[in-house]
Amino acid sequence: MQTVEAGQKSATWLDKRAQYVPRGLSSYHNIIVDHAHGAEVWDVDGKHYIDFAGGIGTLNVGHTPQRVVDAVTRQTEKLIHMAFGVAPYAPYIDLAERLAKLVPGSSPKKTLLLNSGAEAVENAIKVARAATGRPAIIAFENSFHGRTLMTMTLTGKEKPYKLGFGPFAPDVYHARYPYAYRSDSDEAESGRDLERLFATTVAANRVAAIIVEPVQGEGGFIVAPPEWLRTLRRIADREGILLIADEVQTGFGRTGQMLAVEHAGIEPDMVVLAKSLADGFPLGAVVGRAEIMDAPGVGGIGGTYGGNPVACAAALAVLDIFEEENLVARARELGQIVVQRFQQMQQRYDLIGEVRGLGAMQAMELVTNRATKEPAKEQTAEIIHRCADDGLIIIKAGLHDNVIRILVPLIIAHDLLNDGLDILERVIGQVA
Ligand SMILES: Cc1ncc(COP(=O)(O)O)c(C=O)c1O
Incomplete structure (x- = not known):
């Protein structure tokens, strides 16, 4: 796990975490969360994040509704x-x-x-x-x-x-x-x-x-x-x-x-x-x-x-x-927005081997070579850590740890969703 630029309070908590919590219990991000609402999260240093992980698909109705x-x-x-x-x-x-x-x-x-x-x-x-x-x-x-x-x-x-x-x-x-x-x-x-x-x-x-x-x-x-x-x-x-x-x-x-x-x-x-x-x-x-x-x-x-x-x-x-x-219909709507953006990104970046999913459960599988489909495991890790630096919490999945997945709360506003997708696209552009 790579350390995101941690603020002062976060750094102290992260040290304590390392001392008292077993390493087997890993976290995708080194963010010490303070509070959250809807699809937004703030850490103990006041840094703001858009949440595309939704507690690994647990927060379909959002944080603290x-x-x-x-x-x-x-x-x-x-x-x-x-x-x-x-x-x-x-x-x-x-x-x-x-x-x-x-x-x-x-x-x-x-x-x-x-x-x-x-x-x-x-x-x-x-x-x-x-x-x-x-x-x-x-x-x-x-x-x-x-x-x-x-x-x-x-x-x-x-x-x-x-x-x-x-x-x-x-x-x-x-x-x-x-x-x-x-x-x-x-x-x-x-x-x-x-x-x-x-x-x-x-x-x-x-x-x-x-x-x-x-x-x-x-x-x-x-x-x-x-x-x-x-x-x-x-x-x-x-x-x-x-x-x-x-x-x-x-x-x-x-x-x-x-x-x-x-x-x-x-x-x-x-x-x-x-x-x-x-x-x-x-x-x-x-x-x-x-x-x-x-x-x-x-x-x-x-x-x-x-x-x-x-x-x-x-x-x-x-x-x-x-x-x-009517969040089920909303999932379909969100899914369409995400798929469209993912497909545009796929046209720009060879790193994105496949875009797939159902409704608002969408992902992209990253490969270093589209012909051999060699999993881009390191690039995937790099992208999710850079996203966190830029204020987007996003997580990976997959047998080869090379899939970026979206489990964003279904209540997210369009603007916030697009802001998050903008961060993701910019970071993919830097890493691809
Ligand atoms: C499909 C599926 N089944 C079971 C589980 C286990 O659920 P829990 O972590 O609540 O034990 C998960 C967790 O990610 C899951 O995705």
């Missing part, structure tokens, strides 16, 4: 914690209902609330095993599902997520994800890769679930072709396998639909949510077909904090903001 602040304040005065396992309370049940109605498909749904994306994925796997009586799970190469033992095992990127942390959970298998820019065959796209896995590695009738990100987030915003997702649905139905959509990063309007699977018109058996669900309050959810969600025995799922009343109040306010401000 009044409606969330009010809902959370009211809730903290009323009930901060109870533990649903001791006695239920209204915000949990209300949110369970709203999420059950929001997830696509005609089957009745039920909702389990947890503390994070990883914990939600863990629980989706538990539910799938309980519902099918089968042990095996199929995930995809280049995926990211979290940092706990099972979710790290499911994750399809070795460094840094798995390096040195084995042994991993058994009975997890990886198939190929259709990554058109870097793949030379249509095997993954056609579903043949999955059939090969059944024939060579794990019999289909041992598989409880296939877990898939409809757009790979940490993997570099790789958009699954809708037809491929429909193929997964067909294969899963044929084999009695459950299909889990991990919408932790794509969820909540980012892709121009409330959930990304809506682009493919499929109904997953379970959907995993977190991040922008509660505007930064720790909350994850598994929403699934009622009979599947009821498979675990009584007392078999839960946790002390999952579905905490304050986090639920924040999530209910987030849903209200989405409806009232």
Whole structure:
């Protein structure tokens, strides 16, 4: 990590951070944040930033929106914690209902609330095993599902997520994800890769679930072709396998639909949510077909904090903001602006190998050579650090750490969005 020009106060905090916080917990930027609002952030020295990272896709409704602040304040005065396992309370049940109605498909749904994306994925796997009586799970190469033992095992990127942390959970298998820019065959796209896995590695009738990100987030915003997702649905139905959509990063309007699977018109058996669900309050959810969600025995799922009343109040306010401000349509609009600017930049700079994404989930993959597609890892790191120097917080992704991604709050004003894109373009021009 390279130090951005840190002010006096920031420098002191950064020294303390180095002394007391483990280095494994890395930060994209050496910025000590003081406060934030909307899509703007200020550090402890008063330096101003435009935020294109949105808490890694957690702040679709922006930093500190009044409606969330009010809902959370009211809730903290009323009930901060109870533990649903001791006695239920209204915000949990209300949110369970709203999420059950929001997830696509005609089957009745039920909702389990947890503390994070990883914990939600863990629980989706538990539910799938309980519902099918089968042990095996199929995930995809280049995926990211979290940092706990099972979710790290499911994750399809070795460094840094798995390096040195084995042994991993058994009975997890990886198939190929259709990554058109870097793949030379249509095997993954056609579903043949999955059939090969059944024939060579794990019999289909041992598989409880296939877990898939409809757009790979940490993997570099790789958009699954809708037809491929429909193929997964067909294969899963044929084999009695459950299909889990991990919408932790794509969820909540980012892709121009409330959930990304809506682009493919499929109904997953379970959907995993977190991040922008509660505007930064720790909350994850598994929403699934009622009979599947009821498979675990009584007392078999839960946790002390999952579905905490304050986090639920924040999530209910987030849903209200989405409806009232029509943020799903706004994601499509923002996406068009970003794509247009990215494509113009691509025409100017050979460094930009591909521009891709869905809705407001847009990225550019940087290469040192467009023919060989050699990943431009160092240039990518240089760009994001120079952007921070110039007042733009932006982050990378991708198997080769060479993808610049935009997860800007969907409420950002056009002028501010353009100011941020101007900074990015100027910096790319300096580095390209
Ligand atoms: C697709 C996906 N699944 C799961 C997770 C893990 O979520 P959390 O960090 O809340 O545990 C992430 C986090 O980036 C994610 O992008």
